[in-house]
Amino acid sequence: MAKPTDLVQGTLDMLILKTIWIEPRHGWAIAKRIEQISHEELLIQQGSLYPALHRLEQQAWITAEWRKTETGRMAKFYSLTRSGRRQFEKELESWTRLSAAVNLVVQEG
Amino acid sequence: MRVFDKLQLRIRSVFRWRRVEAELQDELQFHLEQLVKEKAAAGLPPIEARQEALRAMGGIAQFQEDCRAMRGVSFWEDLLRDAGYAGRSFTRTPVFFLSAIVILAIGVGVNSAVFTVVRSVVLNPLPYPDANQLVLMWKAVEKEPDKHSGVAPADFLDLQEQAHSFKSIAAFTHTFFDVGGVDEPYRVLAERVSANFFATLGVRPEHGRDFTADDDQPAAEHVAILSHGLWQTRFNGRMDTIGGNVFLNNERYAIVGVMPSHFAFSESGNPAEAPELWTALRFTDERTQRGSGYMRILGRLKAGVTQAAVRDELGSVTRQFAGAQPRTYGGEFLTAIPLLESVIGGVRQLLLVLWGAVICVLLIMCTNLANMLLVRATGRVKELAVRTSLGASHWRLTRQLLTENLALGLCGGALGLAVAFTLIRSIPSMGFTDLPRLHEISMDGWVVTFSLVLAALTGLFFGGLPAWKISQMDPQQSMQTASRATGGRRASALRAIFGAVQIALALMLVTGAGLFLRSFTILQKADLGFQPENVVSFQLPLPKEVQGATRATTFYREVAERIRQLPHVRSVGMINYLPLRGNVFGWRFLIRGQETPSGVPIPSAEYRVVSGDLFSALKIPIRLGRGFHEHDLPDSLPVAIVNETMARRYWPGENPIGKQLRLGGPPSMFPWLTVVGVAGDVRYGKVEAAPEPTIYQCLAQTRGPSLSVVVRSDGNPMGALGLIRSQIREVDRSAPLLDVREMNYFVSIAFAQRRLVLTVLSTFALIALFLATFGIYSVVSYSVAQRTQEIGLRVALGAPEGSILKLVLVQGMWISMAGILAGAIGNLALGKAISALLYNVEPTDPLTIGAVSILLLLVTVMACYFPARRALRIDPMIALRSE
Numbered sequence: 002m003a004k005p006t007d008l009v010q011g012t013l014d015m016l017i018l019k020t021i022w023i024e025p026r027h028g029w030a031i032a033k034r035i036e037q038i039s040h041e042e043l044l045i046q047q048g049s050l051y052p053a054l055h056r057l058e059q060q061a062w063i064t065a066e067w068r069k070t071e072t073g074r075m076a077k078f079y080s081l082t083r084s085g086r087r088q089f090e091k092e093l094e095s096w097t098r099l100s101a102a103v104n105l106v107v108q109e110g
Numbered sequence: 111m112r113v114f115d116k117l118q119l120r121i122r123s124v125f126r127w128r129r130v131e132a133e134l135q136d137e138l139q140f141h142l143e144q145l146v147k148e149k150a151a152a153g154l155p156p157i158e159a160r161q162e163a164l165r166a167m168g169g170i171a172q173f174q175e176d177c178r179a180m181r182g183v184s185f186w187e188d189l190l191r192d193a194g195y196a197g198r199s200f201t202r203t204p205v206f207f208l209s210a211i212v213i214l215a216i217g218v219g220v221n222s223a224v225f226t227v228v229r230s231v232v233l234n235p236l237p238y239p240d241a242n243q244l245v246l247m248w249k250a251v252e253k254e255p256d257k258h259s260g261v262a263p264a265d266f267l268d269l270q271e272q273a274h275s276f277k278s279i280a281a282f283t284h285t286f287f288d289v290g291g292v293d294e295p296y297r298v299l300a301e302r303v304s305a306n307f308f309a310t311l312g313v314r315p316e317h318g319r320d321f322t323a324d325d326d327q328p329a330a331e332h333v334a335i336l337s338h339g340l341w342q343t344r345f346n347g348r349m350d351t352i353g354g355n356v357f358l359n360n361e362r363y364a365i366v367g368v369m370p371s372h373f374a375f376s377e378s379g380n381p382a383e384a385p386e387l388w389t390a391l392r393f394t395d396e397r398t399q400r401g402s403g404y405m406r407i408l409g410r411l412k413a414g415v416t417q418a419a420v421r422d423e424l425g426s427v428t429r430q431f432a433g434a435q436p437r438t439y440g441g442e443f444l445t446a447i448p449l450l451e452s453v454i455g456g457v458r459q460l461l462l463v464l465w466g467a468v469i470c471v472l473l474i475m476c477t478n479l480a481n482m483l484l485v486r487a488t489g490r491v492k493e494l495a496v497r498t499s500l501g502a503s504h505w506r507l508t509r510q511l512l513t514e515n516l517a518l519g520l521c522g523g524a525l526g527l528a529v530a531f532t533l534i535r536s537i538p539s540m541g542f543t544d545l546p547r548l549h550e551i552s553m554d555g556w557v558v559t560f561s562l563v564l565a566a567l568t569g570l571f572f573g574g575l576p577a578w579k580i581s582q583m584d585p586q587q588s589m590q591t592a593s594r595a596t597g598g599r600r601a602s603a604l605r606a607i608f609g610a611v612q613i614a615l616a617l618m619l620v621t622g623a624g625l626f627l628r629s630f631t632i633l634q635k636a637d638l639g640f641q642p643e644n645v646v647s648f649q650l651p652l653p654k655e656v657q658g659a660t661r662a663t664t665f666y667r668e669v670a671e672r673i674r675q676l677p678h679v680r681s682v683g684m685i686n687y688l689p690l691r692g693n694v695f696g697w698r699f700l701i702r703g704q705e706t707p708s709g710v711p712i713p714s715a716e717y718r719v720v721s722g723d724l725f726s727a728l729k730i731p732i733r734l735g736r737g738f739h740e741h742d743l744p745d746s747l748p749v750a751i752v753n754e755t756m757a758r759r760y761w762p763g764e765n766p767i768g769k770q771l772r773l774g775g776p777p778s779m780f781p782w783l784t785v786v787g788v789a790g791d792v793r794y795g796k797v798e799a800a801p802e803p804t805i806y807q808c809l810a811q812t813r814g815p816s817l818s819v820v821v822r823s824d825g826n827p828m829g830a831l832g833l834i835r836s837q838i839r840e841v842d843r844s845a846p847l848l849d850v851r852e853m854n855y856f857v858s859i860a861f862a863q864r865r866l867v868l869t870v871l872s873t874f875a876l877i878a879l880f881l882a883t884f885g886i887y888s889v890v891s892y893s894v895a896q897r898t899q900e901i902g903l904r905v906a907l908g909a910p911e912g913s914i915l916k917l918v919l920v921q922g923m924w925i926s927m928a929g930i931l932a933g934a935i936g937n938l939a940l941g942k943a944i945s946a947l948l949y950n951v952e953p954t955d956p957l958t959i960g961a962v963s964i965l966l967l968l969v970t971v972m973a974c975y976f977p978a979r980r981a982l983r984i985d986p987m988i989a990l991r992s993e
Contacts, residue, residue, distance in 0.1 A: 028137060029144040047141060048168055051134075052176040061115040067133075077137045082115075 013053050015096060016043070018081060018089040021063065025080035027070070028054060054079060062088045134177055142167055192513035199514060206486060207518065210479055214522025214565060216877075217475035219529025222553075222561040224468040226534055228461050230551040236450055237372065237550060239312040240410075243277075244449040245420060246377060247407035249442045259696070260403040261444070263396045265431060266304075269407065269444070272430065275415045275423050280307040281391065281405040288651045288846070289344075291357035295846040297651065298340065300358075301385040308335075308388075310410045311375065318352040318367030325366075325390040328397075333390055334363040338371035340386040356387075363389060372549070377406060379453035379546025400435060409446065420446050453546050460867060463944055467622060467874045470615045474881045476568050477608040481888055483515065484605060512574050519569020523562045530561060540866065602893060606925050609889040613929025616875075616882035617966055618936050622944060623875035624958040626868050629949040633864065639792030639801065640689055641729035642853035644680075646827035647688055649848040650838070651816040660744070662814030663721070665841065669819065670722040672837040678824050683724030684809070684817035689792050690856045699805065701760055702770040702782060715756055716794055716802045717773065719817065721809035725789060727820045728853075735767045735787030738808040748811050750783035756803035757788045773805070783807065797860045798949045820853070827852050867947075882929075882966075883973045890922045891977035898984055906986035918981050922974035923967075930963050 020026060020034045031054075032045040057063045062085030068078045081089070122130065142163055149159035199207075235241040247269075248258040261269065266281045273279065282303040289296050305321040314320060315335055325333050334356055336345065345351040356363050369388075376384040411420060424444040432439035494507055530553065537551060656665045670682045696714030724730070725737045733754060742749055750771065757766045766785045773780045783805075791801035809817070823830055831850065838845055894901070901914060941953030951958070 027140070029141050046168070047138075047166075048172065048176065051138065051141075055134075055177045059119055061119070064115075074140065074143070075136070076140045077133065 012096070013045070013049060014057060015089065015092040017050075017053060017057060017079075018062065018085060018092070021079055021081055022086075022089065025066070025068075025078040027076040027078050029076070031079070057085070060088075061085075134174060138167075138170060138174065192510045193517060195510055196514040196517045203486075206482070210482055210518055211522045211525060213475050213479055214519065214568060215525035215529055217472040218523055218526030218561050218565045218568070219533065220874075221468050221472045221564065222526060222530035222557055223533035223537075224461075224465050225560055226530065226553050226557045227537070227545075227551055228465050229554075229557060231545065231547045232454055232458050232461055234550070236453065236547075241450065242448065243411040243413070244311070245409045245411060245417070245446040246449050246452045247279075247409055247424065247444060247446045249403055249439075250445045251442050258445075259442075261405045261407055262400045262403045263393055263405055264398050264400045265403070266405045266407060267393075267397070268431070269427060272427050273409075273423055275411055275420050276409045277412050278306050278310045279407060279409045280304045280310040281407050282307055283391075283405050284385070287358040287387065287389075288360075289356060289358060290360060290844075291355075292344075295844070296344070297649065297846075297848050298386045299383070300387040300389060302391050303388050304391045307408065308369075310408055312410075313369070313373055315367035316370040317349070318365070320367060321388075321390045326392055328392060328394045330390070330392060332358075332361060332363040332392070333366045334358065335367040335369060335388045336365060337369050337384075337386040338373070341368045358387075358389070374549065376546075377449075377452050379456065381546070381548050408449070417446070417448065457546060459943070459946055463622070463947060464867070464870060466940070466943070467619055467871055470619050471874050471877055471881075472564075472568075474612045474615045474878050474885070476571075477612050478881050478885050478888075479568070481605055481608045481885060484608075485888070485892055508574075512570060515569040515574060516566055517569075519566045520562065522569065523565025526565055527558060527561050530557070602896070605889045605892065606921075609885045609925040610929040610932065612878075612882040612885040613926050613966060613970070614931075614933035614936060616878040617930055617933030617962060618940065619871075619878040620875045620965065621933070621937050621959055621962045623868070623871040624962050625944065625948055625951055625953060625955060626864075626871050628951045628955060628958055629947075630861075630864055630868050632950045633797055634861070636793075636797065637791075638689065638797070638857070639730060639790050640853075642857050644824065644827045645728065645820060645822045645853035646831065646850065647818055647820045647853055647856075648850040649816070649818045650684075650845060651848065652814075653842045653845045656842070659810075659812065659814035663810045666721045666809060666817060668841050669838055672841065673819070673821055673834055676830050676833050676837065678830055680822045680824055681723040681727040682822075683727035683820045684721040685724050685820065686719045686815050686817050687794065688818050688820070688853075688856065689728070689794050690797065690860045692795055696802070697773050697805070699771050699773050702772075704760070713760070713803075715752075716804040718794075718804060718806050719809055719812050719815055720806050721817060724820065727822045728792075729822075730792055731790040733788045733790055734765070735785070737787055737789075738806075742808045743810050748781045748783045749786045749808070751787040751789050751806040752785055753789050753801060753804040753806075754791050755801050756805065759803055771805070879966075879969065883969050886922055886925060886970055887973040887976065889925060890918060890974050891980070893921060894918060894977040894981045897981075901981050902984050902986040902988070905984060911982055914981055915978050918978040919971070919974050922970050926967060926970035930966055934959065934963070 016035050017031055020031050020038075026034065028047075028050060032047070032050055035043055035045055054063070054065075058065055058079070062082060063079045064082050066078050066080065067075050070076050145163035145166060146156075146159050149162050150156060152159075154162060236244070238244060247261070249261055250258045260283065261281075263281075266279075270279045280303065282301045285300050285302055287298050287300045289298055303321070305323050305326040308314065308320050316338065318335070321333065321335065324330055336351070341347055341351060351365055352367065354365050356365055374381060374384040409420075424446055428439055428443040431444075497507060534551060534553060538548065650666075650669065652662055652665065656662055666684055670684065673679055673682045697717040698712045698714045700712065720738065723737075725732055732751075734757075735751070737751065738749070752766060760766075761769060766788060769785045770782045771785065772782045789804075789806065792804070793799065793801055794804065795802065821827065821830065821834065835847060838847065901917070904914065904917075937959065938954065945953045
């Protein structure tokens with residue numbers, strides 16, 4: 002599990018979980034989706050994406066399945082598990098609290 | 111559920127890792143394809159798009175590795191791979207690994223075998239339920255706490271009533287029975303025991319019943335319980351033995367039970383002293399006897415009672431006894447020791463010393479092994495440096511080396527177990543016959559664990575040390591220097607230290623063996639007080655119809671007379687207990703004119719009854735006065751002969767001839783004896799024990815016990831045996847000859863244990879010496895190999911042979927001297943541990959230590975000689991070109 006100080010890594014986990022909240026996606030789609038939603042502010046390195054996916058899978062927060070894409074190629078699709086949903090809510094809550102706290106500090110005076 | 115899912119994933123990752131790997135490959139491939147498509151869509155030509163995509167992906171291998179790490183299984187995968195590497199490097203250098211494994215196996219095997227013995231004999235509880243509650247009690251003398259005697263029957267009964275720390279208190283006493291009523295009469299070592307004896311130990315007979323309180327009643331029928339061994343050998347293991355009878359000393363006993371085969375109770379722990387038959391005590395007139403103490407007391411403590419509390423209570427019981435019998439309990443007190451202590455007391459020190467020795471051997475082996483591994487690891491610097499620069503982490507490399515060493519250790523350990531097993535199987539045939547608890551020695555899970563852990567740790571530590579050294583090296587520097595096969599200054603310093611440690615340990619072992627050897631030779635030269643050559647002896651119990659002192663005297667006199675007539679027989683004598691067969695018990699005695707103040711224990715001496723020409727048959731010299739002769743008769747002056755120790759101790763500076771003494775404490779039932787002679791000291795007990803004061807009396811003037819016959823002939827002592835037997839048959843048809851032995855047999859038995867220990871220790875010492883020599887050799891020869899160039903240069907520049915030799919020798923000598931010094935210090939520290947096992951030699955014996963040090967120096971010179979010769983033969987041209 003991500004340590005509280007491990008901001009970036011924890012955040013990436015949260016972003017991945019959020020991205021597949023509605024529907025299962027493969028790694029490429031997850032990366033593209035995050036870039037797109039964040040208006041290309043967040044560029045996901047493959048070097049951190051795949052290890053993160055594998056870690057989340059090992060934690061049983063997401064589960065993987067080989068499926069055909071629209072072009073007919075097999076790809077590994079990740080979807081949220083029930084514990085993954087709970088985990089996302091937990092992380093979202095602590096993220097909200099943290100960012101609120103950070104805001105308070107940086108906007109003070 | 112989540113735990114379950116996770117577990118499933120882990121299992122999949124470990125057991126289907128090929129599949130998982132393929133999927134990872136595919137997943138990343140898909141990503142790459144998408145990236146290429148994207149670039150192409152942006153307008154790049156296909157080839158460039160692909161290159162661009164690959165660049166954007168970065169090091170695929172790297173994040174494949176990261177993904178693996180995330181799966182948390184890379185540890186296992188790496189382990190498998192390392193094991194694979196290990197296997198490959200094993201097969202690449204089989205000789206190296208085989209010798210390493212064999213060295214380790216011998217070290218671990220011998221160690222585990224000795225550990226098994228130590229554990230089974232010293233550490234394991236005795237094979238009785240709650241054995242730590244069992245204690246032995248006896249009377250000890252305040253001034254000589256090592257001397258103890260038994261408790262009188264009446265005192266035992268009082269103790270049973272007065273001591274409250276015990277669940278039960280039982281008594282037992284050794285005795286011999288002549289078993290009759292069979293074709294071939296024989297004699298058994300037996301114990302008379304109180305009815306609760308087996309119950310106190312917590313053991314039940316295997317067949318039949320235990321003794322009951324009724325069996326102890328004076329009017330009860332005589333009952334006996336057999337040992338399993340006796341039942342098997344003499345009664346053929348027949349079930350109808352129980353309920354049958356046995357004739358012991360011409361009295362009928364009903365056999366009521368047979369003990370289990372594993373039951374072998376012997377207070378001294380000596381299996382040879384374990385009785386084969388038990389009878390109930392059945393006190394009659396002994397019940398009130400307080401004079402002589404011959405009962406051994408066994409107690410089972412109540413739960414939670416400490417040894418100290420028991421000794422306190424026995425102290426207060428002693429005070430009560432002392433109030434009633436100041437003479438007996440004046441200077442003596444009751445005490446208790448754990449039964450285990452009594453059983454193994456004699457060998458604990460010995461076994462621990464052997465264990466120490468074997469640990470030394472193991473350490474030497476380990477350092478040797480470490481040296482070998484270090485040399486090997488140094489040779490691999492280049493390989494490792496290459497792998498480091500390709501991105502392997504230090505930890506990863508160290509771990510690979512550790513895996514190799516662990517595999518090595520475990521192989522060695524497994525083989526070592528086999529060695530240990532073989533050794534343990536052969537212990538019974540090694541002549542350790544008087545080792546306590548011999549039949550309990552066996553390997554158990556602990557020993558197996560011990561061996562494997564020992565082997566693994568040995569491999570890890572002594573293999574890991576060089577691994578760690580190597581992994582610390584700077585790869586770049588290593589790459590440059592590797593071709594010159596140097597191991598760096600620190601590695602060679604480590605090797606020198608290993609060499610010195612080996613010498614130090616070898617010195618300690620060889621010194622220990624040397625001290626034992628000195629003890630042994632001194633002891634062998636020790637004057638036993640008699641000449642065992644050409645002497646045969648046997649026990650000749652009185653036949654049942656020969657009763658009473660006069661008839662016993664006549665019987666033995668006639669036997670002696672007939673044997674003396676036989677050809678080749680020089681002289682014939684008889685004695686109740688033979689030399690070297692153990693001191694029996696001290697008889698109290700009074701000396702006329704020397705009053706013993708009250709509160710001081712009355713002196714005691716060994717007592718021997720002799721008949722015939724015993725002193726000439728055993729060649730015991732008469733120093734003063736005369737021996738016994740045929741005019742010493744029941745109605746003539748009662749006479750005694752004393753030994754030199756007794757004369758010196760009780761009549762210092764006086765002539766003891768004509769002095770008078772009487773046996774037994776006051777009031778004595780025995781007459782005053784007049785000393786008519788002084789005989790030389792004879793060792794009746796242990797060889798190393800100083801002779802006790804001894805009083806001899808002749809058979810005619812005593813109550814006539816059974817005696818052993820001693821025959822000296824002028825040739826093979828066993829030759830006349832047939833004739834002797836038939837002569838005795840003439841006197842009495844039923845008289846059995848028991849335990850027929852040459853006197854030399856008892857001498858060799860007396861030395862057996864020491865000889866065995868000496869053999870084992872010398873073997874260890876030789877191994878150690880050999881290994882240490884090899885250690886020095888490998889250090890010096892490696893350094894010569896390293897310095898080939900330097901030496902070549904020196905030769906090229908015209909250095910004389912002597913200086914080259916010196917160069918090599920000095921290095922070896924330094925290591926050796928350092929080792930000898932360290933070993934000498936170690937010896938001083940450990941000397942105390944072995945001093946109790948030595949005889950007339952100090953642990954600091956300068957002769958031994960000097961000789962051993964010189965030996966080690968010589969060995970060092972030898973070990974340096976071959977590398978030095980190699981150094982001299984170095985051709986400067988080749989050496990300089992070899993770069």
